[in-house]
Amino acid sequence: MSEPAGTKRPYRAGFACFVGRPNAGKSTLTNAIVGQKVAITSSKPQTTRHVIRAVLHRADSQLVLVDTPGLHRPRTLLGERLNDLVRQTWSEVDVIGLCIPADEPIGRGDRFISQEVGGLKGTVIAVVTKTDLVSRARLAEQLHAVGELGDFAEVVPVSAVRGDQLDTLVDVMTAYLPRSPQLYPDDMLTDEPEQVLVAELIREAALEGVRDELPHSIAVVVEEMIPEDNLMKIYADVYVERTSQKAIVIGARASRLKDVGTRARRQIEELLGTRVYLDLHVRVAKEWQRDPKQLRRLGF
Numbered sequence: 001m002s003e004p005a006g007t008k009r010p011y012r013a014g015f016a017c018f019v020g021r022p023n024a025g026k027s028t029l030t031n032a033i034v035g036q037k038v039a040i041t042s043s044k045p046q047t048t049r050h051v052i053r054a055v056l057h058r059a060d061s062q063l064v065l066v067d068t069p070g071l072h073r074p075r076t077l078l079g080e081r082l083n084d085l086v087r088q089t090w091s092e093v094d095v096i097g098l099c100i101p102a103d104e105p106i107g108r109g110d111r112f113i114s115q116e117v118g119g120l121k122g123t124v125i126a127v128v129t130k131t132d133l134v135s136r137a138r139l140a141e142q143l144h145a146v147g148e149l150g151d152f153a154e155v156v157p158v159s160a161v162r163g164d165q166l167d168t169l170v171d172v173m174t175a176y177l178p179r180s181p182q183l184y185p186d187d188m189l190t191d192e193p194e195q196v197l198v199a200e201l202i203r204e205a206a207l208e209g210v211r212d213e214l215p216h217s218i219a220v221v222v223e224e225m226i227p228e229d230n231l232m233k234i235y236a237d238v239y240v241e242r243t244s245q246k247a248i249v250i251g252a253r254a255s256r257l258k259d260v261g262t263r264a265r266r267q268i269e270e271l272l273g274t275r276v277y278l279d280l281h282v283r284v285a286k287e288w289q290r291d292p293k294q295l296r297r298l299g300f
């Protein structure tokens with residue numbers, strides 16, 4: 001990567017994504033790097049559904065982060081669609097950050113994904129995540145084990161929670177981007193439609209406290225966003241699969257739905273930087289995970 005002394009570094013731009021088994025810390029890392037809540041994190045696997053791009057601008061580079069859900073064994077049409085989406089994204093990016101948690105032994109999932117990404121055109125960088133959870137000795141062992149796992153261009157340890165090594169990671173990833181003119185305007189952080197981000201925030205709020213009961217049965221569609229003076233009016237539908245689930249989401253005398261609305265509204269106000277009026281409706285979309293028409297409507 002070294003350039004002759006006195007020469008200006010060439011402009012680099014391109015796409016990168018973080019991959020790794022469920023719970024490896026991909027969303028948390030993306031959020032920490034971007035410094036804004038654009039992807040949704042949770043302690044439960046497979047909550048990230050949409051491809052969300054964040055653009056990291058530097059004087060001589062532009063790194064476009066693409067967020068992908070974890071690869072998993074498909075049980076439903078939704079699962080298959082997710083896997084197709086993952087593979088397609090992986091094959092298109094220039095740099096892949098393979099996330100492996102520092103605090104868990106390397107397992108079959110890590111080996112599987114490592115092999116999958118090994119054959120792609122992009123440069124693979126191993127990212128050892130959650131370093132705040134382990135001792136230095138354990139981290140040294142893990143770095144060694146990761147080195148044995150595959151042929152990585154670099155191995156970078158990070159802690160998203162502490163903010164350790166995040167700049168270093170971005171520097172390393174940027175160094176492997178192709179020479180390219182700027183891809184996006186200076187002020188652009190994400191090209192995901194606001195509607196999708198808003199729907200993710202509502203979905204996250206709706207899942208809080210009921211994940212065990214309804215892990216993959218909630219989808220959210222934002223029907224309308226109407227700007228009015230200093231206010232954004234948002235009309236959204238929360239879809240569940242069964243009437244019994246509808247009752248759970250709404251709660252006794254709609255108490256739970258009210259909480260969901262309040263929590264989601266706060267997050268959306270932060271995201272949009274404006275006051276928000278949020279109108280939520282809970283609807284039953286039977287077996288939506290298996291129905292292609294419903295899936296398309298819900299954005300898959």
Ligand SMILES: Nc1nc2c(ncn2[C@@H]2O[C@H](COP(=O)(O)OP(=O)(O)OP(=O)(O)O)[C@@H](O)[C@H]2O)c(=O)[nH]1
Nearest residue numbers: 023024025026027028042045046070130159160161
């Ligand atoms: N202590 C610590 N915890 C972390 C760190 N990064 C992530 N976590 C936790 O690890 C869990 C999983 O993190 P996520 O970012 O949701 O993982 P993910 O890889 O996006 O997961 P999926 O969406 O399931 O693929 C969450 O409980 C995070 O709070 C870190 O740097 N330090």
